[in-house]
Amino acid sequence: MAAKPKKLIIDTDPGIDDAMAIFVALRSPEVEVIGLTTVYGNVYTTLATRNALHLLEIAGRTDIPVAEGSHVTITNGTKLRIADFVHGADGLGNQNFPPPNGKPIEQSAVDFLIEQANLYPGEVTVVALGPLTNVALAIERDPSFAKKIGQIVLLGGAFSVNGNVNPAAEANIFGDPDAADVVFTSGADVLAVGINVTHQVIMTDADREKLARSGGKFAQYLCRILDVYFAYHREAYFMNGVYLHDPTAILAAINPSLVTITEGVVRVQTTGITGGLTILYNRQKRFAEVTEWSDKPVVKVAVTVDAHAVVKLMMERLMDS
Numbered sequence: 466m467a468a469k470p471k472k473l474i475i476d477t478d479p480g481i482d483d484a485m486a487i488f489v490a491l492r493s494p495e496v497e498v499i500g501l502t503t504v505y506g507n508v509y510t511t512l513a514t515r516n517a518l519h520l521l522e523i524a525g526r527t528d529i530p531v532a533e534g535s536h537v538t539i540t541n542g543t544k545l546r547i548a549d550f551v552h553g554a555d556g557l558g559n560q561n562f563p564p565p566n567g568k569p570i571e572q573s574a575v576d577f578l579i580e581q582a583n584l585y586p587g588e589v590t591v592v593a594l595g596p597l598t599n600v601a602l603a604i605e606r607d608p609s610f611a612k613k614i615g616q617i618v619l620l621g622g623a624f625s626v627n628g629n630v631n632p633a634a635e636a637n638i639f640g641d642p643d644a645a646d647v648v649f650t651s652g653a654d655v656l657a658v659g660i661n662v663t664h665q666v667i668m669t670d671a672d673r674e675k676l677a678r679s680g681g682k683f684a685q686y687l688c689r690i691l692d693v694y695f696a697y698h699r700e701a702y703f704m705n706g707v708y709l710h711d712p713t714a715i716l717a718a719i720n721p722s723l724v725t726i727t728e729g730v731v732r733v734q735t736t737g738i739t740g741g742l743t744i745l746y747n748r749q750k751r752f753a754e755v756t757e758w759s760d761k762p763v764v765k766v767a768v769t770v771d772a773h774a775v776v777k778l779m780m781e782r783l784m785d786s
């Protein structure tokens with residue numbers, strides 16, 4: 466008999482690769498998506514909520530609640546860095562989709578996360594695809610959250626490689642470095658999937674054509690919105706393909722054997738020219754002094770990925786929709 470599906474909450478800032486990840490999750494029998502929570506990042510939070518509702522309507526899954534998250538960073542910062550140049554002004558490839566019919570639930574993202582963790586202790590995985598504000602606020606508001614949440618799989622960080630906002634920082638960590646540091650040091654079961662891994666997972670032009678030729682509902686929708694994402698990668702990375710950041714994180718949560726991991730303590734630089742830098746202490750040396758990494762809980766960091774398997778699985782699930 467198949468195992469009981471894992472409960473998933475997707476914290477998201479849709480976003481083109483968020484849309485891909487959400488659709489993959491909805492087509493994955495290993496998991497049950499019990500809610501979407503929204504955050505700023507690729508778009509502002511208000512638009513993230515609207516896009517989350519829209520994507521669920523496209524998928525025919527309006528039974529899944531959407532809880533709106535924070536509009537500001539954990540330090541109440543309002544100067545947000547929004548990646549509309551990656552995803553289009555509407556976050557979904559400038560397609561001018563009509564507004565959704567549905568509304569978010571009354572509960573805030575933070576309240577929803579805490580409630581679900583308490584309802585199903587140890588059973589809920591949060592996959593965080595944007596800055597970590599909501600997750601960190603849940604950790605701060607409910608001291609038992611870090612232990613009650615099953616796992617936090619986060620798309621973020623650039624471990625021993627350049628970032629994508631600047632050489633130091635990856636976008637989701639850069640978006641709220643203080644929140645990221647709270648999450649990494651919370652004692653929760655954390656798996657970080659950084660761009661050191663997701664930059665190996667590329668969807669090519671040929672893959673996109675294959676999606677376009679398939680009759681899959683999700684595949685057809687995504688082909689409409691992918692142009693902007695491809696154009697950005699051509700311009701910024703000189704490549705004819707796109708990085709599958711969010712789908713890789715979702716699939717790592719669904720099937721952990723797609724990645725290999727290392728364990729260690731991660732701290733985040735919160736200020737200065739290296740703000741958003743993620744530094745993993747690999748514990749291969751005992752330092753003479755007490756450091757900011759000493760006595761902090763250990764997290765998991767993805768180090769390799771079966772890129773071929775991730776692309777294949779994503780394609781299959783989108784085409785069969």
Ligand SMILES: O=c1[nH]cnc2c1ncn2[C@@H]1O[C@H](CO)[C@@H](O)[C@H]1O
Pocket residue numbers: 480481482483507548551594620629630635636637660701710711
């Ligand atoms: O060049 C970029 N700048 C800012 N954000 C980006 C860029 N490329 C992708 N993303 C977005 O940020 C997350 C990965 O860091 C992904 O969710 C992706 O959609």
